[in-house]
Amino acid sequence: SWTTGNVIEEQVAAIREQVGDKRAICGLSGGVDSAVAAALVARAIGDQLTCVYVDHGLMRKGETEQVEKDFVAATGVKLVVVDAEERFLTALKGVSEPEEKRKIIGREFIRVFEQAQAEIIADEGPAVEFLVQGTLYPDVVESGGGTGTANIKSHHNVGGLPEDLEFQLVEPLRKLFKDEVRMVGQELGLPEEIVQRQPFPGPGLGIRIVGEVTKERLDLLRDADAIAREELTAAGLDRQIWQCPVVLLADVRSVGVQGDGRTYGHPIVLRPVSSEDAMTADWSRLPYEVLARISTRITNEVRDVNRVVLDVTSKPPGTIEWE
Numbered sequence: 001s002w003t004t005g006n007v008i009e010e011q012v013a014a015i016r017e018q019v020g021d022k023r024a025i026c027g028l029s030g031g032v033d034s035a036v037a038a039a040l041v042a043r044a045i046g047d048q049l050t051c052v053y054v055d056h057g058l059m060r061k062g063e064t065e066q067v068e069k070d071f072v073a074a075t076g077v078k079l080v081v082v083d084a085e086e087r088f089l090t091a092l093k094g095v096s097e098p099e100e101k102r103k104i105i106g107r108e109f110i111r112v113f114e115q116a117q118a119e120i121i122a123d124e125g126p127a128v129e130f131l132v133q134g135t136l137y138p139d140v141v142e143s144g145g146g147t148g149t150a151n152i153k154s155h156h157n158v159g160g161l162p163e164d165l166e167f168q169l170v171e172p173l174r175k176l177f178k179d180e181v182r183m184v185g186q187e188l189g190l191p192e193e194i195v196q197r198q199p200f201p202g203p204g205l206g207i208r209i210v211g212e213v214t215k216e217r218l219d220l221l222r223d224a225d226a227i228a229r230e231e232l233t234a235a236g237l238d239r240q241i242w243q244c245p246v247v248l249l250a251d252v253r254s255v256g257v258q259g260d261g262r263t264y265g266h267p268i269v270l271r272p273v274s275s276e277d278a279m280t281a282d283w284s285r286l287p288y289e290v291l292a293r294i295s296t297r298i299t300n301e302v303r304d305v306n307r308v309v310l311d312v313t314s315k316p317p318g319t320i321e322w323e
């Protein structure tokens, strides 16, 4: 019968068999799938696995620390963290167009990841022949099977590497659905914040700031987002909503009054949605008291924000994210 214990035992044996005495690498995103895949592989082959986490500076408050500290503490995994915030912010300077932002973030991400990968490969030790991926069963079905290898074009300015590195894929979650992955992660002792994490887009807060992405704006949005998440969790609503993007309208200002004077600040948008698969979604009917608490706290605690608005658009016609 299906138990998480059996799945773990079976996968650990299969991974050992597949990888042998070679090395593997795995990119961590902060999300559930890559974390559980990495934890399983770490359980199987220990320090033959190296994980890479690219900190693009677009994560929410506490997320990078969760990976750096809590994930490592729970798994004992060997982790390389690349602090690339400045590089991403420089590349994003002056850019407001959503698709352009996405392209830049995607491009920089691959460059930074490949560079880190090249450094690991150049280390002494057994050959790095395997790439771990958190592919789930629905991904396998959607892509019609999958091939089991990945061609990673090596970076031009890294000497001594073949033009095309071919990795074999290790995909220990290929037979699992999301809820099963969470159970396996829990059994492996991963932090609750990672195992129960709601969907969060790869480009991070970069696509939740309408307008230019700057450090200042990111910090502001991070503070507002942290308050919203805290209150939703405190109200016990995490399981009821699919996710709740918090969006900064950085180029919009409105007049307000606070304390003794007039303010001229930015609005924050709350976008709580209910969904089964993110293909369609409805706006979540959150209790007014919870919305009120979030609004009061954000306008009181986050400087330069003087208004909180609620997005009541379903998908379609609105997408879940604003960009």
Ligand code: XMP
Pocket: 199, 200, 201, 202, 203, 243, 278, 279, 315, 318, 319, 320, 321, 322
């Ligand atoms: P939309 O905005 O298209 O979002 O309704 C649907 C779901 O996908 C997430 N999303 C992304 N996830 N990389 C990701 O990994 C992305 O570029 C990306 N864009 C949107 C979004 O958070 C929602 O869950």
